Amino acid sequence: MPSKGMRNVFFKSPSPSRTAMIPPASPSCTFSESLMDENIEIAESLITKWDSTNVSSFANVTSLFHADPHEAKQYLNSVRDLQAAMQHLVTENSSSEQIVAAQNLMQLxxxxxxxxxxxxxxxNRANLDPESVSARSSRSSEARSSTSDFEESDESEEDEFRFGTELDDSISDVERVSMIAMADLKAIADCMISSGYGRECVKIYKIIRKSIVDESLYHLGVERQISLSHLQKMDWEMVELKIKTWLNAVKVAVKTLFYGERILCDHVFSASDSIRESCFSEISKEAAISLFGFPKPWQSARKPGENVSHIGPIRSNIRPLA
Structure with missing residues (x-):
């Protein structure tokens, strides 16, 4: 990821004007400079075409990755080339008009x-549910173990799937959509992180995925911590029912919910160990505290002589997370 100083050079200019064009190179420019100029021009044509700040444009109401996956790949490559050109320009002349214009393009x-x-x-909230993500991970593991070509990179495998060369009939429609979405998210995250915009990317991811985790726990019957006085008023039949509901929720959360979220987070942010660790932690922390904080108040609320045998399986359900 670029240093903070480098990002300040690149990304702190005023909002770009749609009419601003890259200044022409001088006649005496070197071959390297000509190549950089060409990269910037190519990037400009694609970036301005998909300028989402133009409220009246086709790009404002259309998804690039859905409408044209091949052009989406070209777009990401152009952004990387633009970043390389900007780094080259900085080493040559930090006050160059070309840097300002390229900077504006990068912002767009x-x-x-x-x-x-x-x-x-x-x-893809439904398609990226933990069960689909887990299934995708299992399929990928089986595919890797059954092939003799272990030198092929994950990125190559994703490209082959994303652009239609390995769409076998054994993959369900839901899983197919899930795999494509995961490949696109990873490609965008890689590009934004390498361009110094990892924070913006992570912020969006955390908001959406945390809401999915919280919603999943709610549907599993996990309640926010109940007051001790309220618990003490419950009869034992109600206590037993809530304990059984909680035990089932723990099994699902451990084997599917948190596991699937971990896989998705590790995949999307594979470019940065620190980002994927902090991201998963922030998404799951509150839900985990709510889930695994359940036994303590129940044990405190039980009346003397009451049966607590149903609480015994708690440790065996939590142990797989260790």
């Missing part, structure tokens, strides 16, 4: 990618 590109990232996460 990041706004577009933020929008695409949000749309993919939002539209």
């Amino acid at each position: 590109a990041m706004k577009r990618l933020e929008k695409e990232f949000y749309q993919i996460l939002s539209v």
Whole structure:
């Protein structure tokens, strides 16, 4: 990830004007400079085409990754080339007009990618449920273990799937959509992180995925911590029912919910160990505290002589998380 100083050079200019164009290179420019100029021009054509700040444009109501996956890949490559060109320009002349113009293009590109990232996460809430993500992980593991070519990178495998060369009939429609969404999210995250916009990307991810985890726990019957006085008024039949509900919720949360979220987070943010660790922690921390904080108040609330045998399985359900 670029240093804070480098990002300040690149990304702190005023909002770009849609009419601003990259200044032409001088006649005496070197081959390397000509190549950088060409990269910037190519990036400009794609980035301005998909400028989401233009409220009246086709790009404002259309998803790039959904409408044209191949052009989406070209877009990401152009952003990387633009970043390389900017780094080259900084070493040559930090006051160059080309740097300012390239900087404006980068800002437009990041706004577009933020929008695409949000749309993919939002539209695929159901397709990126923990069960689908877990199934995707199992299928990938089986595929890797059954092939003799262990040198092939994960990125190559994702490209093959994303662009249609390995769409076998054994993959369900839901799993297919899930795999495509995961590949797109990872590609966008990689690009934004390498461009110095990892924080913006992570912020969107945390908001959406945390809401999914919280909603899942709610549907599993996990309640927010109940007051001790309220618990003491419950009869034992109600206590037994709530304990059974909680034990079932723990099993699902351990084997599917948190496991699936961990897989998704590790996949999307594989470019940064620190980001994926902090991201998963913030998404799951509150839910985990709510879930695993359940036994303590129940044990405190039980009346003398009451049967507590149903609380025995608690440790065996928590142990797999250790």
